[in-house]
Amino acid sequence: MHHPVPSDDVLDAWLFVARHEAEFGVELARLHFGGASAGAHLVVGVSKRLRDTDGPMPASLVLAYPNLHPVLPPPSEDLRTALAQGPPELLTLDVMRDINRNYAGSEAVFDDVYAYPGNGDVSGLPPVFVLNSERDSLRASGERFGEQLAEAGVPVRVEYEPGTMHGHLNQPDDPAALRSIERMAVWLSETKA
16 A cells, blocks of 8 residues: 555554543553654654644654655765675665655655655654664664754654664564663653653
8 A cells, every 4th residue: 555545544543542541541641652664654754744733742753763765865974884894785775766666656755744754844743762773774864864853953862773784673582672672761761751
């Protein structure tokens, strides 16, 4: 399915939880919203939709190795060095262009600020934690988004997990994944509403 169907599904899920806080036993001010990779992408797009419609906003966003731009931003020198030291990168510019085109359904959607939430105004979002993998081309998108948030005055922390590649949280017994989960938990404990 193409945008906006996945975004609509995530929005519906968030609104259901936000509107049933008593049933879930967590007040809205303590609900945080997060995702990894495509999930992080959807979380930010939905948060921008909530911001623009005065919807119930999450207390913060936790993003793991997000892809938020229709075309990957240029990698930093540090990222280029990290990519050169690891196995061949799977998420190349061409692969990501195909993935983004498939999600959007058409390159005509690449300018949409909700389909690609790295586009347009990022002000008004809640505090954001971005955790990238060290050797992941998508790190360029996470780093650039962090810069955009900082420029817009949104509290943001951007970090990367050393020695990891995209999807490292999929290996929960890996010490790097455990460190990453701890990083997120610590940040959330410091970011209480």
